[in-house]
Amino acid sequence: MFDYQKLDKIIHEKWRLAIMALLASRRIWSFQELKAELKMSDGNLITHMRTLHKQGLVSVTKEFRGRPQTTYALTAKGRSAFREHINALEEIVKQWKP
Amino acid sequence: MAQERSKAEQDLRVIRSLMERATVYRAISAPAALVAGFLSVFAAAAIYLNDQTSLGINRPVQGRAFAAIWLIVLVMAVATNAFFIWREAKKDGRPFISAGMKLSLRAIAPNLLIPAAVTVWFLVSGYKGAAEQQLVVVWIAFYGLALLSTGFFAPHSLVCLGWAFLLTALALPALRNAVGDLPANLPHIAMGITFGLYHLIYAVCTWPRKRADEIEQFAVE
Numbered sequence A: 001m002f003d004y005q006k007l008d009k010i011i012h013e014k015w016r017l018a019i020m021a022l023l024a025s026r027r028i029w030s031f032q033e034l035k036a037e038l039k040m041s042d043g044n045l046i047t048h049m050r051t052l053h054k055q056g057l058v059s060v061t062k063e064f065r066g067r068p069q070t071t072y073a074l075t076a077k078g079r080s081a082f083r084e085h086i087n088a089l090e091e092i093v094k095q096w097k098p
Numbered sequence B: 001m002a003q004e005r006s007k008a009e010q011d012l013r014v015i016r017s018l019m020e021r022a023t024v025y026r027a028i029s030a031p032a033a034l035v036a037g038f039l040s041v042f043a044a045a046a047i048y049l050n051d052q053t054s055l056g057i058n059r060p061v062q063g064r065a066f067a068a069i070w071l072i073v074l075v076m077a078v079a080t081n082a083f084f085i086w087r088e089a090k091k092d093g094r095p096f097i098s099a100g101m102k103l104s105l106r107a108i109a110p111n112l113l114i115p116a117a118v119t120v121w122f123l124v125s126g127y128k129g130a131a132e133q134q135l136v137v138v139w140i141a142f143y144g145l146a147l148l149s150t151g152f153f154a155p156h157s158l159v160c161l162g163w164a165f166l167l168t169a170l171a172l173p174a175l176r177n178a179v180g181d182l183p184a185n186l187p188h189i190a191m192g193i194t195f196g197l198y199h200l201i202y203a204v205c206t207w208p209r210k211r212a213d214e215i216e217q218f219a220v221e
Helices: A014-025 A031-038 A042-054 A076-095 B002-023 B030-052 B064-092 B099-124 B132-148 B156-179 B186-206 B214-220
Strands: A058-064 A068-074
Touching (some): A014 B002, A076 B002, B064 B186, B099 B132, B132 B186
16 A cells, blocks of 8 residues: 655645756756746745745755846755655556556 | 546656656757758759759859858858747747757767868868769768757757758768769759758648647646
8 A cells, every 4th residue: 555645745736846847857947947947927936946945855046147046956855855756656656557 | 546546647747748848959940940941942942043044143053152152051040040049048038048058059069070171171172173062961961960969858850850861961972873973963952952851841840839738738727
């Protein structure tokens, strides 16, 4: 029987899962790039990024390159949590295969 | 339980699509390929007509004029591609010189060194030996190699385009050996078919279509 406690409640939310997937695919993403890729509003994206940052899953860097730019990356904890979450999803699929 | 499984499957599919989409970079956009294709077909047709009839400049286009015409087409095609990539980046709020573009340029650049050197040689002295066909084979082959070098992060269509160029470049000398007496304007025809027709086919096959994919559905839910 699959233990649903294995699913990380923070990552399991659909937008945060999508954000984590993008951050796992490339080292650094700017706020604008994430927003464009996921077609999210500024407020929605900021809220989810704050949640992920508070949990230590995502690191935030604020720089000034002609204009202020915020970039995000997965932390080691975030990468490992994402990997575990994928494994948990795969386990569910395998377990309930008809 | 079945619902949980279906949700997990959907999540995995969306994660895969997002990760694949984020790591894919299309170095040639469909509209740019369309413009490049039309320019090349137009240039090849104009040169062919000039050479076959007495219309135009009253002498066959060869030597430096041949290289110059195709270099102008190249500059116009590159500028068009840059414009479309810039416009797409601006629309999406992404930087023009993105990580994907840097990766792409790093992969493509080494493949352009030999064609650049051969073109310089052709313009300086090679044109005297009527080496247009050799020049065309080098251009087509290395353009194909440049596209194939982006294979790790390029969409499948771009890799197919690369193979089409490379195989055509391989076939041209073989065709010359097999047929023997090939028409004098073969270089123009080869340029028209490859840089013209192949780009037009690529543009038609990759033209952006409006469809609700899985990620868009996911965003709407």
